[in-house]
Every structure is written in structure tokens, then in C-alpha cells.
Amino acid sequence: MTLTQDKPVIFFKPQGRIDLETATALSKKMAEVKLESQQLWVIDLAEVGFMDSSGLVPLVQALKAVHESGCRLVLCNVQAPVRLVLELTHLDSVFEIVDNYEEILSTFEDKTLATA
Structure with a gap:
């Protein structure tokens, strides 16, 4: 799991499977991040080939906290x-899902510029 924290973007990149064991580790890693207003949390699932229902727990917890x-x-x-x-x-209708990281950055920069 890769975690990159560069205000205002927090970047998570889990790898492999997200099951009961790895979901717990992901939850702990996410809980370590100090939430600050206007942050963008990105969870890149490019290297996750499997996720069971227990993998939804850290995603939903993070969404609520964010x-x-x-x-x-x-x-x-x-x-x-x-x-x-x-x-x-x-949950595909609850989460904001985009194709790639570049698409996220362009929409984030547009929203940041609009509020500046």
C-alpha cells in the first residue's frame, strides 16, 4: 500500500486483494491521516484485482469521515x-468514480480555481 500525503491531495494506492485482513490495514492507514478542510482523497485501485464485501468497510468509513x-x-x-x-x-452511485488520476486533478484544479 502506498500513501502519499501532499496537501491538499492524499493519495492511497492499495495493491493486490482487499479482503478482511488487508481491509483492516487499509482502515488503520486511513485513520492515521489528519483530515483538514478542502483535502482531496484519492484511492487508486489500479492494482487491486479483488475486493470482497469487507473491503467496502474502509472505503465507506473514509467517505463518511472525509x-x-x-x-x-x-x-x-x-x-x-x-x-x-x-x-x-x-455504492457505485455513492462514490465519485473516475477513470484515471489525471481526470481527478483536472476537476480538482477547476473546483479550486472556482472557489479561489
Whole structure:
């Protein structure tokens, strides 16, 4: 798992599987990040080939915490097996999902410029 913290962007890149064991580690890693207003949390799922329902827990917890702090969370590079889990649970309509990291940055910069 890679974590890059460069205000205002917090970048998570889990790898492999997100199951009960790795979901717990992901939750702990996310809890270590100090939330500050206007942060952008990016979870890049390009290297996640499998996620079961326990993998949804850290994502939903992070989404709740981020929204309560006035931040934004975006999923990108969601692979087909992970997208299927999100679709089956209807969480694909709850999360902001984009194709790639570059798309996130362009929309983030547009929103930042609009509020400046």
C-alpha cells in the first residue's frame, strides 16, 4: 500500500486483494491521516484485482469521515472485479468514480480555481 500525503491531495494506492485482513490495514492507514478542510482523497485501485464485501468497510468509513470534514474522496482506475462489487452494493452511485488520476486533478484544479 502506498500513501502519499501532499496537501491538499492524499493519495492511497492499495495493491493486490482487499479482503478482511488487508481491509483492516487499509482502515488503520486511513485513520492515521489528519483530515483538514478542502483535502482531496484519492484511492487508486489500479492494482487491486479483488475486493470482497469487507473491503467496502474502509472505503465507506473514509467517505463518511472525509465528507464530515469538508473534503472530497474519489476512486480511480477501478478494475472490473472491484467495480462489480461496487455495482452490486449500489455504492457505485455513492462514490465519485473516475477513470484515471489525471481526470481527478483536472476537476480538482477547476473546483479550486472556482472557489479561489
